Amino acid sequence: MAAPIKLFEEAAHASVYLKYRPRLPQKVFERIVEYLKEKKSKPFKLAVDVGCGPGQSTRPLAPHFEKVIGVDVSDAQIEAAVKQTDNPPNVEYRTGQGETIPVPDNSVSLVTCCQAVHWFDYAAFCKDVDRVLLPSGCLAVCAYGNFVPETCEGDLTKDKKMQQLHWNFYKGLMGAYWDDRRRHIDNVYAEFSIPYEGSIRDDSFQLVQEITVPSYIGYISSWSSMRAFLRKNPDSPNPLIGFQERLIEILGAETQTEQTKVRLKAPIVVLLGRKPPP
Ligand SMILES: C[S@@+](CC[C@H](N)C(=O)[O-])C[C@H]1O[C@@H](n2cnc3c(N)ncnc32)[C@H](O)[C@@H]1O
Numbered sequence: 032m033a034a035p036i037k038l039f040e041e042a043a044h045a046s047v048y049l050k051y052r053p054r055l056p057q058k059v060f061e062r063i064v065e066y067l068k069e070k071k072s073k074p075f076k077l078a079v080d081v082g083c084g085p086g087q088s089t090r091p092l093a094p095h096f097e098k099v100i101g102v103d104v105s106d107a108q109i110e111a112a113v114k115q116t117d118n119p120p121n122v123e124y125r126t127g128q129g130e131t132i133p134v135p136d137n138s139v140s141l142v143t144c145c146q147a148v149h150w151f152d153y154a155a156f157c158k159d160v161d162r163v164l165l166p167s168g169c170l171a172v173c174a175y176g177n178f179v180p181e182t183c184e185g186d187l188t189k190d191k192k193m194q195q196l197h198w199n200f201y202k203g204l205m206g207a208y209w210d211d212r213r214r215h216i217d218n219v220y221a222e223f224s225i226p227y228e229g230s231i232r233d234d235s236f237q238l239v240q241e242i243t244v245p246s247y248i249g250y251i252s253s254w255s256s257m258r259a260f261l262r263k264n265p266d267s268p269n270p271l272i273g274f275q276e277r278l279i280e281i282l283g284a285e286t287q288t289e290q291t292k293v294r295l296k297a298p299i300v301v302l303l304g305r306k307p308p309p
Pocket residue numbers: 035036039040052081082083084085086087088102103104105108127128129130144145146147150151152
């Protein structure tokens with residue numbers, strides 16, 4: 032089993048991540064629970080969210096399970112998760128690896144992994160999921176692909192320019208700083224499937240967010256490539272300053288940075304699989 036990749040370790044990254052990272056819509060979690068209910072009935076004692084980060088994919092599970100455990104390899108992410116004030120009482124966090132999930136055999140109704148499995152040793156993860164799942168328990172792997180920005184007013188000329196700016200930054204300046212595993216986000220998890228018979232892929236969801244210009248810039252600052260760029264070029268001026276200037280130029284003179292919103296859209300994939308009965 033390969034050593035875990037620790038790109039999310041710094042406390043500064045954990046807090047930027049928490050503030051600006053998008054959240055999967057509640058409907059995705061409802062879809063996952065519906066899938067579980069197809070072959071398993073309540074009570075659902077335990078769900079485990081692996082690669083939980085600061086817990087944004089963990090907390091939505093709380094209403095459906097007696098207990099939910101968020102697991103992450105990064106101490107900084109777990110610290111950030113524990114500190115959240117909206118943690119329901121039945122949610123707990125543990126430091127641990129997806130490849131050796133820190134819970135007993137045959138104890139879990141649902142394992143989720145959102146926006147994280149591309150960092151894991153996937154074969155070792157699936158093997159350990161099989162160890163911890165109860166019969167007819169489910170694994171749900173979710174991710175969102177790349178965001179495409181557009182104006183909220185549907186101005187196609189500005190949309191095109193914004194998208195050019197976004198992709199030039201993503202593939203140009205940031206291009207050399209993405210980990211090779213970023214391809215899994217580019218291709219929306221095309222290379223992943225759950226190794227249980229009858230497992231499915233649901234592409235019917237979309238992530239749509241309208242956020243202010245500073246939040247859009249904040250979101251880009253949470254990219255792992257941005258952290259890698261800043262580490263390798265500590266004396267370089269922050270490239271997001273130029274990015275924001277150009278963005279405001281495109282959006283127009285009437286732009287009020289704090290109030291003007293942009294819309295971001297990304298495809299979502301949900302992979303669902305069920306452990307067969309013995
Ligand atoms: C992009 S974040 C996803 C956070 C959250 N689940 C979400 O929906 O946004 C990926 C997380 O996976 C964690 N991670 C990476 N490799 C891991 C591993 N082998 N085992 C457990 N967690 C891991 C990272 O520390 C990071 O917090």
